[in-house]
Amino acid sequence: MHTIYLLINETRDKTYIGFTSNLERRIKEHKNKKVKTTKNFKNFSVIKLEEISDIKNARQREKYWKSGAGRKKLKNIFKMVPSSNG
Numbered sequence: 001m002h003t004i005y006l007l008i009n010e011t012r013d014k015t016y017i018g019f020t021s022n023l024e025r026r027i028k029e030h031k032n033k034k035v036k037t038t039k040n041f042k043n044f045s046v047i048k049l050e051e052i053s054d055i056k057n058a059r060q061r062e063k064y065w066k067s068g069a070g071r072k073k074l075k076n077i078f079k080m081v082p083s084s085n086g
């Protein structure tokens with residue numbers, strides 16, 4: 001199972017969208033500054049967007065959430081303006 005997730009940086013109003021087969025490990029990598037794109041995130045919230053069984057469809061959905069249409073939908077869902085950051 002693959003989890004598509006959203007990180008919201010609480011101090012800089014930035015977002016990051018990614019997917020992983022091990023969400024717990026991936027969040028630890030973000031917290032330990034192992035991910036270049038999010039290493040400057042001080043505090044962040046984690047939101048699971050979807051769980052998808054196969055990697056091909058997970059990549060397609062991640063790409064959708066990173067697109068203009070996906071970010072617009074996130075804006076409507078969370079009442080925020082996600083920045084394009086990954």
